[in-house]
Amino acid sequence: MSRYSANEIEAKWQKAWDSAGIFYANHKADGPKYYVLEMFPYPSGRIHMGHVRNYTMGDVIARQKLATGHNVLHPMGWDAFGMPAENAAMAIGGHPKDWTYGNIADMRAQMKPLGLSIDWSREFATCDPEYYGQQQALFLDMLEAGLVYRKNAVVNWDPVDMTVLANEQVENGRGWRSGALVERRELTQWFFKISDYSEELLDALDTLDNWPAKVRLMQENWIGKSRGLQFSFERTDEGEPITVYTTRPDTLLGASFVGISPDHPIAKQLEAKDPKIADFVAECRKGGTTEEAIETAEKLGYDTGIKVKHPLDPSWELPVWIANFILMDYGTGAIFACPAHDQRDLDFCRKYGLPVIDTFFALDDDTPVDKIAFVPPKTEKVRWVNHFAGLTEATGEEAINATVDFAEKAGWGEGVTKYRLRDWGLSRQRYWGCPIPVVHCDSCGVVPEKKENLPIRLPDDVTFDKPGNPLDRHPTWRDCECPSCGGPAKRETDTMDTFVDSSWYFARFTAPHANTPTDLAEAEYWMNVDQYIGGIEHAILHLLYSRFFARAMQITGHLPKKAIEPFDALFTQGMVTHEIYQTRDEKDRPVYHLPEDVEDGKLKTTGEAVEIIPSAKMSKSKKNVVDPVSIISAFGADTARWFVLSDSPPERDVEWTAAGAEAAFKHLSRVHRIASEISESNVPANSDDETLLREMHKAIHDVTGGVESFGFNASIAKLYAFTNTLSKSKAGTAAKREAAKTLAQLMSPMTPHLSEELWQMLGGEGLVATAPWPKADEAMLIDDTITLPIQINGKRRAEISVAKDLDKVEVEKLALSTEAVQRALDGAVPKKVIVVPGRIVNVVV
């Protein structure tokens, strides 16, 4: 009898799959297509367990679809541009390109042993000129279609590194690398017009039935639709009226002052004239635009001296303040403040001694607002001081609608819809990204590059010894000819946000070698992605940007209409976690230890006891990482795959434990041993064959159901149970052989190598990977005789054994005749008997 030696088996079958070429996605083949995609990795250099879990899930789907006769597209690529490569160049020298391609080679080598059913012929990296050149072509088409534009925008600026920082790169108001205080700076940047699609992107969320509700909700909140009243305050001087937007127009009679953003045009005018205002505005601009910076900032205001007239009463004058908490890029950059019914406004008015006017009262309480604002509820009745009828009872909603109607009829305001979603700034002052293909010409201005000059390649001869963008100080790269007038011009040195790279890669996979961004015929066949799998951390940005790009690519003729929503189904998987092992150094600072250095709660080296901190996401800094490569060499890829799928539901986190990994390995060894014994046994057919056959069909049914509904843990539980059944069965060899072959097939999406080995051992034809997926026989799923529990008043009291199709009346008779029911009835007639066929009997006494 042979032993289970995973590494040998795995190498052997990977070779067999390769030479059979079964994972090449073939457009020409018969059968329905299926496109399964996992979010592609950033080439950091090492794969981690999170990758293993993500790609294994996708692989289970891909392999099961292959076995059910689909043409499967299951590609892999690299999200290869980005800051870490430049940081590595700055920290350890070398070139970002070499670092990135070296990492890709390393990671590919670590990934291949997992035995994923990937069509490697479609592999690309976003830093390949063939890829980013097509991205530049796409950019030019979008520019032509009016989907890209340039404008000034306020950004986080790191004065030491001399670059724009994303909000995520600002920590406590300081640049994450330089530690310098971040400034807000206005720069001319390129933007995608994603905000034009706010309504469309919001409405279409309703069509994404196979997306997690949570993700749809997060996108809905991010797009942030609101309905309100927009109107202008006339000034008492001759200046331009101030337009404000409010979602609570019903509080208009509680107005205390009008506030404008420090970036509002009026503030800018005043800034030029009045040095005090200039100082104040400068003060406001300090600090980043991040949530944290804003959260901790004190509310600051400055009275401009300007007065405006209340729209309902021209003799009522309100002061105009500049306030640091008002954002220029939401609404109109100006508000009217109602302190009685908004906490933020109340705090501000108390600080600066502005009046507080109540316009809403609770039904049973008319105490004036003191320190806590009373926010009128939208759906409950409150008493309201209204503009036309004095005091009335109304819900907030009624009050809002009444006010909008009133303003529109009176002609001084209109109901408008606003969105929180802002245009997507794509300019980055970095080297390692896709160059924006435009040039700046003194006589022609901003001119798009000619398509025949694409790709605009990144120069290789760059240095990272100074901060800032190396493209800016490259001696010759910037210099070029104006594509329009032929005169001397300068290339744009900003590169694209790396989110652009990942916003269309799924489309490129359908024709990765085309000399246009996509090949429409291929896209027509393969799109949409039938199943997309990735982390919840991409719930908003990546997925929203991709949805926008799918629309932009249709407008520019690069995707067919059907791909308006590129991902038919989305699954967000949980993380892989591990306990953290910690000791303390002489200064009581924590020292973390790798799991491989700890045994029985003690350090292997010194025997010192470690403190065990509850499981958390695997991270290098806490050292609670397990290297997939070492797991694969110790137990094999199938064990790693089996383990990451078992125990926890896929959307939840799974805790990696050494014991669990060993148990997975033991189980696979056991299956190997059982199959091996069967292949060598010779037991004649007998009465247990039928029972085993029924169990087999139940297993087919349950495992298939689990795989098709992302219940991998449930499938695996059923596979354990079926293995136990098979192991204990006294059935004849022929029946056991069939059952074992089916077991191999059912396991094959999870443990593809072992399954091939078992399949071969048991005399299966060809490769199990391409053998038709077994079908459950419905008739075999219900036993001839079933056990029915008998409840009395909803409590289980007895059970009866009945034929599966026994008539309801007969079942009732049988149930009533049981001793427990007779005892409970004590001669009385039951009030009611509920018989749920095949399920339960409930007797109400």
Add this chain to the structure above:
RNA sequence: GCGGGCGUGAUGGAAUGGUAGACAUAUCGGACUUAAAAUCCGAAGGCCUUAGUGCCGUGUGGGUUCGAGUCCCACCGCCCGCACCA
């Protein structure tokens, strides 16, 4: 503050409104062995001077139902997302 999710044995978790705890881990017992490992077999939610197919039991309290872990309401706890958004 707003929005969403989750609370089940020692642990991970299972359960279209129908036998709660499948399956696995850890634990305990037995077989095999000189012994251990491996393997195989088995026990196992809690309670009890009545060991009974007895009572209790899915965060807490109510409700709907013949029947609730599952549906509804309130509360407690934990987790996640968003947020000076007017």
